Amino acid sequence: MTENRTPPPRFAYKADKLKPLRAFCQTARLGSVSRAAEALYVSQPAITLQLQALERELGVKLFERVGRRLTPSREGQVLYELAKPLVEGLDGLDAVFRDKVQGLDAGELNVAAGSSTILYLLPGIVEAFRQRRSDVRLTLHNVTGAGGLDLLRTDAVDLAVGSMLDVPADLRYMPVYRFEPMLITPPDHPLAHKADLKLEDLSPYGLILPPKRLTTYRLVDLVFQQNRVPYTVALEVGGWEVIKQYVAMGLGISIVTAICLTDADRTRLAARSLAQYFPSRSYGVVIRKGKFLSPQARAFIELIQPDGGIEHSER
Incomplete structure (x- = not known):
């Protein structure tokens, strides 16, 4: 007599155990099905079913x-x-594999950053990284704004370094350095040594600012509008070095972030803090949430935030 046995239930998810386990781990980590769905770019019902x-x-x-x-x-x-x-190991398998394989592509690190970050913040960090990890091929992608975010979201870069005001939900921003807003003028300018400098004192002089699409221009406009102080723009030009050169030539004054001011600038420019009116700007590391960081990416981040991500104020 043949015994009839009821076969055990079969669930479609067993064909791919990684998906439900990943959904479970993200829900446990974030404490919410909706947040887990956002992190994994799937629908909430899909997470619930898994x-x-x-x-x-x-x-x-x-x-x-x-x-x-x-x-x-x-x-x-x-x-x-x-x-x-298990989930972290499988998600990071490709990066760990590339790190272990010998050859030109065995050790790569791709970092997105804007021009000012590459020029003023990263040189010492890059130098230290090259000394410690000379086997890693480092590529700095000079991008700003949405371009950098696209590279992060498509994993074309491992991380980004720069300044962020609004942080999208799928990204994590770890600010490290904070820089004051500064007024720069020629050394002999009337505002260079004026006592009790006020925002209204800038009105008679034309400003040299970055293009309107950039955060600095929008922030300057917002502060003047909020304080109901009129202002004029003499020039729009990209790049802090160009702006500093034009200010030194007497073509206008500017409001810059202290990150771009070097010791050499002190001889050709007068710089005064405008922290009373403008917020300081933070610079730090940006990564995609849920992304596995390779050993070389973690080493680079450690050089940027040696104190565990505590913000450092600089003028």
Whole structure:
């Protein structure tokens, strides 16, 4: 007599266990199905179905709701401790593999940054990185704004270094340095040594600013408008070095970030803080949330934030 046995249930997710485990780990880490869906660029129902299938397969409840946050249950915590290194290991397999393989492409690091960051902030960091990791081929991509974000989101670069005011939900910004806003004029300009400098004192003089599409121009316009102080723009030109040169020639005054001022500039320019009116600008590291960082990327970040990401103020 043939015994009829009911076959065990088959779940479609078992064909790819990485997806539900990744969904589970992101939900456990972020405490929310919606935030996990955003991090993985999938729909909330897809995350919910994967979690439900995982609970049916294991026969346990994986999450408990504490307030508005989902917290792993006792069994869920056990699964998280087991699954987290597996998911991270598989997600980072390509990068680790390339790092281990011998050859021209065995060690690569791609960093996105704007011109001012490359010119003023990164030289010492790049020099230190080359001394420590001479085996890594480092490429600096000179991009700003949306271009840099596109490179991050498509994994064309490992990380970005620069300044951000509005941080998208899919990116993580770790500010490290903070620089004051500075008024720069020729050394013999009336504002160079004026006591009790006010925003209104800048009105009679034409400003030399970066193009309107850049954050600096928009920020200057916003501050003058909020304080109801009129101003004029004498020149729009890209690049802090060009702006400094034109100011030194007496073609106008400018409002710059202290990151671009060097010791050599002190002989040809007068610089005064405008921190009373303009916010300081932070510079730091930008990465895509959920991205596995290669050993060389982590080494580069450690050089930028040696104190664990604590902001450093500079003038």
